[in-house]
Amino acid sequence: MSKVLVSDSIDQAGIDILSQVATVDVKLGLKPAQLLEIIGEYDALMIRSSTRVTQEIIEAGTQLKIIGRAGVGVDNVDVPAATRRGIVVVNSPEGNTIAAAEHALAMILALSRHIPDANASVKRGAWDRNSFVGAEVYKKTLGVVGLGKIGSHVAAVAKTMGMKLLAYDPFISTERAEQIGCQLVELDLLFQQADYITLHIPKTPETTHLINATTLAKMKPTARIINCARGGIIDEVALAAALKAGKIGGAALDVFESEPLGESELRSLGKEVILTPHLGASTAEAQVNVAIDVAEQIRDVLLGLPARSAVNIPGLGPDVLEELKPYMQLAETLGNLVGQLAGGRVEVLNIRLQGELATNKSQPLIVAALKGLLYQALRERVNYVNANIEAKERGIRVIETRDASIRDYAGTLHLEATGTLGTHSVTGALLGEREIHLTDVDGFPINVPPSKYMLFTLHRDMPGIIGKLGSLLGSFNVNIASMQVGRKIVRGDAVMALSIDDPLPEGILDEIIKVPGIRDAYTVTL
Numbered sequence: 001m002s003k004v005l006v007s008d009s010i011d012q013a014g015i016d017i018l019s020q021v022a023t024v025d026v027k028l029g030l031k032p033a034q035l036l037e038i039i040g041e042y043d044a045l046m047i048r049s050s051t052r053v054t055q056e057i058i059e060a061g062t063q064l065k066i067i068g069r070a071g072v073g074v075d076n077v078d079v080p081a082a083t084r085r086g087i088v089v090v091n092s093p094e095g096n097t098i099a100a101a102e103h104a105l106a107m108i109l110a111l112s113r114h115i116p117d118a119n120a121s122v123k124r125g126a127w128d129r130n131s132f133v134g135a136e137v138y139k140k141t142l143g144v145v146g147l148g149k150i151g152s153h154v155a156a157v158a159k160t161m162g163m164k165l166l167a168y169d170p171f172i173s174t175e176r177a178e179q180i181g182c183q184l185v186e187l188d189l190l191f192q193q194a195d196y197i198t199l200h201i202p203k204t205p206e207t208t209h210l211i212n213a214t215t216l217a218k219m220k221p222t223a224r225i226i227n228c229a230r231g232g233i234i235d236e237v238a239l240a241a242a243l244k245a246g247k248i249g250g251a252a253l254d255v256f257e258s259e260p261l262g263e264s265e266l267r268s269l270g271k272e273v274i275l276t277p278h279l280g281a282s283t284a285e286a287q288v289n290v291a292i293d294v295a296e297q298i299r300d301v302l303l304g305l306p307a308r309s310a311v312n313i314p315g316l317g318p319d320v321l322e323e324l325k326p327y328m329q330l331a332e333t334l335g336n337l338v339g340q341l342a343g344g345r346v347e348v349l350n351i352r353l354q355g356e357l358a359t360n361k362s363q364p365l366i367v368a369a370l371k372g373l374l375y376q377a378l379r380e381r382v383n384y385v386n387a388n389i390e391a392k393e394r395g396i397r398v399i400e401t402r403d404a405s406i407r408d409y410a411g412t413l414h415l416e417a418t419g420t421l422g423t424h425s426v427t428g429a430l431l432g433e434r435e436i437h438l439t440d441v442d443g444f445p446i447n448v449p450p451s452k453y454m455l456f457t458l459h460r461d462m463p464g465i466i467g468k469l470g471s472l473l474g475s476f477n478v479n480i481a482s483m484q485v486g487r488k489i490v491r492g493d494a495v496m497a498l499s500i501d502d503p504l505p506e507g508i509l510d511e512i513i514k515v516p517g518i519r520d521a522y523t524v525t526l
């Protein structure tokens with residue numbers, strides 16, 4: 001019989017499902033060394049957010065077939081390490097949506113009416129009705145940052161309370177926002193006009209410290225900010241300083257840069273601040289939902305069936321998967337790359353399947369390309385199951401063409417994304433059986449393997465330009481791992497593709513564009 005280790009507290013409904021097919025050991029509060037010692041015995045691991053599943057744990061888990069995260073965020077799992085070992089990582093993208101949305105709404109009201117401090121005061125024996133005069137939310141403006149599953153529900157409920165709704169989400173169409181009753185605006189306008197700002201975005205390099213001293217300074221002195229999304233989206237030091245100086249009116253946080261929250265200025269502030277210990281998903285209903293959702297997937301995988309919400313490996317039969325897997329990775333990488341080159345909201349994705357890919361069996365590659373494209377917006381919430389639906393909901397039109405003629409490679413995949421900021425295209429193929437190569441960017445032929453951090457420039461092919469760019473990157477201490485120029489004619493337009501060892505430091509793209517001859521520059525993280 002298979003063995004499942006449950007190392008965080010999970011609702012009994014999940015344990016009952018796992019027990020149908022496996023011996024289940026519930027061992028809470030394990031130290032990393034203890035987990036490392038026993039993980040080799042188990043076929044599956046089920047966690048919430050406390051267990052950190054590092055590369056070391058994954059490598060020691062020689063029997064592991066699946067890691068199940070009863071919740072959404074898989075930030076505590078080294079997913080690439082699991083993928084390398086062929087371990088499926090599953091989550092529950094929707095099981096706690098309502099719980100998190102209701103927590104944000106509760107924070108908005110609790111902050112407006114000083115409920116936590118008023119309650120504490122009565123419990124201390126006082127009857128102070130003067131210190132807790134609140135504010136109404138009726139007719140106030142709510143700025144929703146991130147109009148996905150949770151943000152949309154918060155907006156819908158807030159509307160019924162008579163709030164005016166502004167939203168910022170660069171990946172959502174105006175029509176979709178209007179359906180929810182929100183006016184889609186630029187972030188600065190939202191910051192300037194909102195009485196309440198509620199964050200419902202993933203934590204990404206772009207959203208880290210989105211709320212900082214500069215953005216806080218743009219808000220109304222009465223503005224209240226709510227974060228039930230992810231710690232680190234708000235710079236907590238800057239927030240505490242803004243609250244102390246009366247630059248904004250209040251804040252309610254459920255998530256923190258470091259959890260559990262350690263020493264923090266925020267703890268010393270008064271009724272204008274509410275802090276909860278990451279309780280967004282902590283309702284009985286959500287815990288049953290996520291436990292059942294994830295336990296069912298673990299059960300299915302242990303029985304040899306596909307998982308419905310795999311973060312890394314799709315729910316395809318093993319033989320199809322084996323054949324298509326390298327091409328799935330190619331499609332996902334190209335989708336992710338073209339999405340970042342296009343920036344903003346993509347409206348049309350043209351996908352051309354060429355050579356041996358021009359068959360109906362390649363349909364999963366379309367899904368993989370969409371998963372890659374949506375990764376910047378949705379992170380671990382997009383998977384092979386929901387990528388099509390998410391793309392449809394975002395109004396992305398997908399146009400597929402197939403061409404069976406074979407050119408330089410047995411099979412090539414070409415993606416062209418047109419969005420609010422223009423059109424970009426990428427083509428890729430496999431070298432040998434599984435080595436991904438980019439063979440074209442924006443119509444310029446190149447031949448480079450993708451790397452984690454890349455820089456692309458569109459420039460004029462002329463003497464000295466490579467040297468100038470190299471010196472500029474050197475002056476910012478950026479190490480170039482490889483570089484290639486693609487051009488169609490000598491001294492015409494060209495594309496440069498550079499693999500760099502680290503992410504580009506802030507501000508350097510603006511400097512690169514100032515180099516004479518360089519017209520555009522894009523940085524991507526794959």
Ligand SMILES: NC(=O)c1ccc[n+]([C@@H]2O[C@H](COP(=O)([O-])OP(=O)(O)OC[C@H]3O[C@@H](n4cnc5c(N)ncnc54)[C@H](O)[C@@H]3O)[C@@H](O)[C@H]2O)c1
Pocket residue numbers: 072073093096097100145146147148149150151168169170171172200201202203206207228229230254255278279280281282376377378381
């Ligand atoms: N506090 C909790 O316990 C708890 C529980 C569940 C989810 N969460 C968190 O809540 C957040 C939202 O979850 P969801 O289910 O609504 O996710 P979702 O994927 O449905 O929606 C996220 C939205 O953010 C948008 N987005 C991405 N990058 C953006 C950017 N730079 N600026 C503006 N918008 C951007 C996306 O287009 C998308 O519409 C996530 O961070 C999730 O981890 C927290």
Ligand SMILES: O=C(O)CC[C@@H](O)C(=O)O
Pocket residue numbers: 048049070071072073074096278280281282
């Ligand atoms: O309580 C939890 O398990 C974390 C909930 C939430 O942050 C998630 O990612 O699903």
